[in-house]
Amino acid sequence: MTRAIKVAHLFPELLNLYADQGNLAVLCQRGARRDVSVEVVPVRLGDPLQLGDFDLLLLGGGSDREQAVVARELFRYADDIKAGIELELPVLAVCGGYQLLGQYYELPDGTRIPGLGAVDVVTKAGPANQRLIGNVAITWDHGSARDHNTVVGFENHGGRTFHDYNALGKVIRGHGNNGVDGKEGIVYKGVIGTYIHGPLLPKNPHVADFLLQRALRYRGHPDHLDDLDDGLEWLAHGTVLRMLSIKTGDQGVTI
Amino acid sequence: MQMIQAIRASIAIVVSRWVATVLRWTGRAGTSLPGLVATRISPQLVHRLLRQLDTCVLVTGTNGKTTTTEYLHALLSQDADRWLVNRGGANLLQGLLAALLTVSDARGRLRIRRAVLEVDEATLPLIAQSAHPRLVVLTNVMRDQLDRYGEIDQTLALLNRGLSDPSVTLVANADDPLCAALAEGRMDTVLYGFSSEVATPGCPDGVRDGAFCLKCGAELTYAGYFYGQFGMYECGHCGFGRVEPHFTGRVSSCDGFRQLEVEEVARRTSIQYSVALGLSGLYNAYNLLAAVAAARTLGVAPDRLNEGVARFSPPIGRMQVFPGDPESVLALIKNPAGANSVLRALIQDPREMAVCFAINDQDADGRDVSWLWDVDVEDFVATVTCQRFYCAGTRAADMALRLAYAGVPRERVTVLAALDDVTGIACGGQVQVLYVLSTYTALHPLAERLPRRLGLRRMVSEEVHA
């Protein structure tokens, strides 16, 4: 029997600064190749968001102007989203979307732009002209990735994010949440928040499968996924590791 | 203080001339290095030189700057006239200075006082005052892949600052809502665009940058479009919309020669003429139309346009054809909008092709390769007759993944270990053309290597004969 899951792509017309459709293409194809049908529903500004219909939310990043528009729109659903997350609703929130899930974004003058408050995460604007930019590699120990224990991509953010949850990974090279505490991203129940784009999922197929499995479980399907030929994926992944002078062995990266 | 600056300027000129000489000896002429050195010694020098220009024309915008500049330079350089130009996309301060230094004497006086200069959007506000341009050509405003964060807003702010002098004539693309919004309300604006009769009816898909009205923020509606955000747009909320351009173009084809037909409207009379269009791709027709509009505004007679265009030699890597078996065509791709227009030109080519993407991630390419996922690769691979895809450059694997997720079977994608391997691509018998699409830093190395494809073939056939 075909297993089916439904993904809400929130505000694609505004939050697509870092090529989120790449993440969606990966989820759809990796699903299809295992007989899991992944339906993506774009939720545009003004559309009603029926949270109960979905097994995964994708929240990307936009420019400041676009993000302010989204924040206003999403406030209506803040309670629903928070409740969903507590019930293990999977969410992938990247860059601005990651910040938006938190309590607030604090501007240099101390003004706090409220977020959805779905998780206890806060972000503060960094010093002007000191964006955290570059290739990034972090550890990965959440899924069953066996010989792949890293996540790689590109980060480009001015905000410094802080929280006490589990990180998505420990920073090996790059800046991570804030350039200070060595954490990158967040994993809380079904939520993955991260500054890593590139986009995130094409070069990190283990993270894509982790999200697919969370979504399958959330929908009540068996979460088994067959292995795929991910030669190109790991080639691209390895390119970033090599560029960052990180040595890999049979057991992945020795950390 | 004046004295010190003058001395610094003199030293800068001497040192940079020496650097330029050394570069010529070592066969590496044509870089911005002399300009870079001179800027370090005397940051004021570029402004001192720019102030001496009697007539300065600046070309800016996201895509098409280099080709438009070359076209315009060709159109303006009538027999006796000499215009300075900066070539090869050297459009930052040091590139402008390097070009100015080539026509400056040892005391910092310009021998040529007219210039067509390509200028980066961020450099425009820095030189707008000292260059005091007679005319600024604005090709388009699109998302570049460099530092994507909130970029369009920033670019528009830079352009607004660069165009703050109301006496400057702005030659702008009427089909681009972002360009047109910048042009609105100016004293002296010359608009160019394509004929609405050749527009594709309906609303373009996936438009991001021109999707919302710059005047009021409402969503724009389109009656038809040419490509990307270019089309017949209108804001239902505030009434902002496309106005009829002064120069309207359309591409026609006669005996295999492609022509740009131009209808020029001035003071309620209209004249028509056609100009030979050397380069393929609608985006290159836009570049020529922009250059024609600027040249006409500067007084070039319509019957002299074709002899001007005959002088045009396309900049490196703009659909540059290298003979071979099969021939190869090199094209620069540097951001989603530009890459999409190149892919659209490939779709128009009915020949059976092999395609190689050379993707680097140096600073000049953009270190973040996310932009590859914004390119409409799906549509391209579904339409085009392409047997094999090759990927080269530091981010070859990222591009290979992009192709795989766009639906290309993985066995038809080859990741090349080195850029050199591009010369060794052996196309199968039925392939009639090899397209090589390259980011900026791979472009020059490829332009050097692609002619060797011919050599390789020759060598092979000579061996067979022997």
Ligand SMILES: [Zn+2]
């Ligand atoms: Zn409007």
